[in-house]
Amino acid sequence: MPSGGFFVRIVNVAPTRRTPGIHTGRKQLPKEYARLNQAAAPVNEGNIVQAESPQSRRSRIFTALRWAVPNTIPVLTGYLFLGLTYGVLMTTHGFPFWLPIVTALVIYTGSMEFLLVGILSSSFNPLSAFLTAVVVGARHLFYGIAMLGKYRNMGWKKAYLIYTTSDETFSVNYSAHIPQDQHVDRGWFYLWVSFLDQMYWVVGSAAGGLFGSLITVDVRGLDFVMTAMFMVIFLQQWFQDGTSPRRILPDHVCELIGVLGSLAALLVFGPDRFMIPAMVIILAALLAIRRPWERRGKNTEEKR
């Protein structure tokens, strides 16, 4: 990965306001940077309409990439492994190697794709397939509501960001700390995370479809990396909401509703059908605590 210095220097190439040309306040600018600055300077000096130079646009995109990559490393591990499993599963069911690749790219929902193997192997029933996709994907509704604010005003990027909202991409993009002082462009950050995650999944599926039969190393248990990632994101949220052991209930009521509501639904409905009941329980409980929660929010804001 390139060092930070590289990017910092490129950022400096961006024209500074009102003082175009070489008078940027830095005494020893290399000649080529000075020339770049002159080239990017507006012609009429009174007018401060600045078109973004190609250099600063590129640096904005690359700075976002540099921040996005480390955030996607856990997803890289998990997706390569799970994608591999998916590719192997598809080909061992007699499907051509390209089918896992194409479905990984266009459906891009791990849990649904694993079900798809069985659906494609059984008799034709498009309505049931559609309903399965809606039920399995229902949790995306929650992700959408949580990301409404963050994905606002994303322009052309928005449709792609929504299309690629997987469990992992949502979790990373929602919880990522994007430093504002380092000029990291939020839109590009989200876009890179979404794109990289999708590529990891496609590459994993392709590797599974093409070379799955050659793998002999025992990698059982590697898929736990995904569980561990969600656990860490859950812990991040937990520590962010408060660390006082005396205030566990008021500080962490949302997390507790999530865990306990899901466990209750799991106990009653079993592993294959608990998602929708769990979502209903969580939604109902969160709506029930709205008034006290907002009152408490006001109190803590007043204290600050």
Added chain:
Amino acid sequence: MTWQQQLITILVVILGTVATRFTPYLVFSETRPIPPVIKYLGKVLAPAVFGLLVVYCLRNVSVTGGSHGVPELVSLLVVTGLYAWKRDMLVPMAGGTLCYMVLIHLM
């Protein structure tokens, strides 16, 4: 299934998935203000959903049979311990996963 039927099946699965992903953004468009109750849910849903996702990953763990969920429990405790200590993402994940892989090989 013929290949045409398989194609239709894949297309309706895409349609169903895309519908769940886009619905919130279509219902609450950028041109209108978001209703207060949805704003509230946007804030409180994520912490709850992270809990749901952890449970979802562990849904097939059997407490009564197999290894009684011990590898999962121990590994999650390792993740929690490492996180509380390091406050970093990668170390707890690597440690927890490694611990899990070793435990299921041993048990």
